Amino acid sequence: MTRVLLVGAGAVGARAGRQLVDTEGVDDVLVADRTPERAQALARALGPSAHVAPWPPSGLDEVDAVATALPGAPSLPVARAAVSAGRPVAVVGDEEPALAAALALDGAARDARVAVVAGCALVPGLSEVLARHASDALEAADEVHVARAGVAGKECIAALRRIRRDKALEWHDGEWRSERRVGPQLVWFPDPVGARECEIAAAGVSLMRDAVPGTLRATVRVAEPPVRSPVLAVLGRQQLDDGWGALRVEVWGWRGQARESIVYGAIERPAVAAGTVLAVTAARLAGALPEIAFRAEPIGAHGLGTLVEPAPFLAELARRGVKAAAFEGTAAA
Numbered sequence: 001m002t003r004v005l006l007v008g009a010g011a012v013g014a015r016a017g018r019q020l021v022d023t024e025g026v027d028d029v030l031v032a033d034r035t036p037e038r039a040q041a042l043a044r045a046l047g048p049s050a051h052v053a054p055w056p057p058s059g060l061d062e063v064d065a066v067a068t069a070l071p072g073a074p075s076l077p078v079a080r081a082a083v084s085a086g087r088p089v090a091v092v093g094d095e096e097p098a099l100a101a102a103l104a105l106d107g108a109a110r111d112a113r114v115a116v117v118a119g120c121a122l123v124p125g126l127s128e129v130l131a132r133h134a135s136d137a138l139e140a141a142d143e144v145h146v147a148r149a150g151v152a153g154k155e156c157i158a159a160l161r162r163i164r165r166d167k168a169l170e171w172h173d174g175e176w177r178s179e180r181r182v183g184p185q186l187v188w189f190p191d192p193v194g195a196r197e198c199e200i201a202a203a204g205v206s207l208m209r210d211a212v213p214g215t216l217r218a219t220v221r222v223a224e225p226p227v228r229s230p231v232l233a234v235l236g237r238q239q240l241d242d243g244w245g246a247l248r249v250e251v252w253g254w255r256g257q258a259r260e261s262i263v264y265g266a267i268e269r270p271a272v273a274a275g276t277v278l279a280v281t282a283a284r285l286a287g288a289l290p291e292i293a294f295r296a297e298p299i300g301a302h303g304l305g306t307l308v309e310p311a312p313f314l315a316e317l318a319r320r321g322v323k324a325a326a327f328e329g330t331a332a333a
Contacts, residue, residue: 015275150245
């Protein structure tokens with residue numbers, strides 16, 4: 001019996017749970033949350049193959065993989081416990097300190113011969129897989145620029161505001177640069193999101209650099225989170241996790257003597273996209289979905305862009321409704 005422990009029953013965790021119980025090869029989903037009532041409600045909603053696990057999670061050696069949908073720092077004790085129990089873990093957080101801490105588990109994960117996959121969300125997560133897919137289509141890729149818009153609930157809004165307050169970071173000509181914010185840049189996303197003003201950020205830049213070997217420049221930009229209207233909140237007409245989110249990945253490189261760019265975009269509700277990416281990653285770590293090949297041995301700490309083969313991973317996401325497309329246009333004189 002293949003068993004996955006899902007930690008976190010919020011907006012992302014609920015979507016991940018639904019994807020996990022619908023995955024062939026995953027027989028049992030255990031749900032744990034800091035609020036037991038939320039875990040119980042989610043387990044009931046997921047059906048007979050889902051059960052409530054205690055908080056804090058225990059008995060990790062009895063599961064095949066762990067998926068943590070907790071934001072930021074709270075996910076780290078769970079990840080450490082999974083590695084100590086010799087179990088692979090997928091982590092959804094997108095804040096740079098939490099990503100760095102997850103990647104710092106590399107030595108312990110290698111000793112335990114398990115994988116820690118950091119940033120299993122929209123950005124980072126799907127963004128690195130798309131960047132790797134684009135770089136594989138070029139003879140040599142040397143620039144990758146990512147932008148994101150949208151949030152997956154209240155905790156995601158708080159995390160995004162922290163990301164925008166933190167020091168901005170850019171990988172430029174083979175070295176890290178701390179960028180002073182000089183104002184937002186207008187970025188075009190697929191409709192219906194359209195144009196959004198985005199500011200440069202640090203979150204996920206290191207994973208993006210690693211996903212595109214040899215890249216000389218890597219940046220991540222994030223759009224401002226939505227402002228919640230107190231009036232609509234009282235009336236119950238404004239949900240923070242039901243709006244559209246978007247992703248744009250632009251990779252520059254060379255094909256022969258020609259300078260080319262490949263631009264991918266995706267449009268989806270952020271909680272749906274993040275939950276699907278997290279669930280597919282955790283299911284693969286547990287031994288399900290064998291059609292998704294590993295690009296690197298699943299041992300140690302990785303981002304998704306360095307761990308999985310892009311094409312089958314993207315095909316599985318598309319089968320579940322999370323689809324990416326190429327931006328195409330014609331030259332204008």
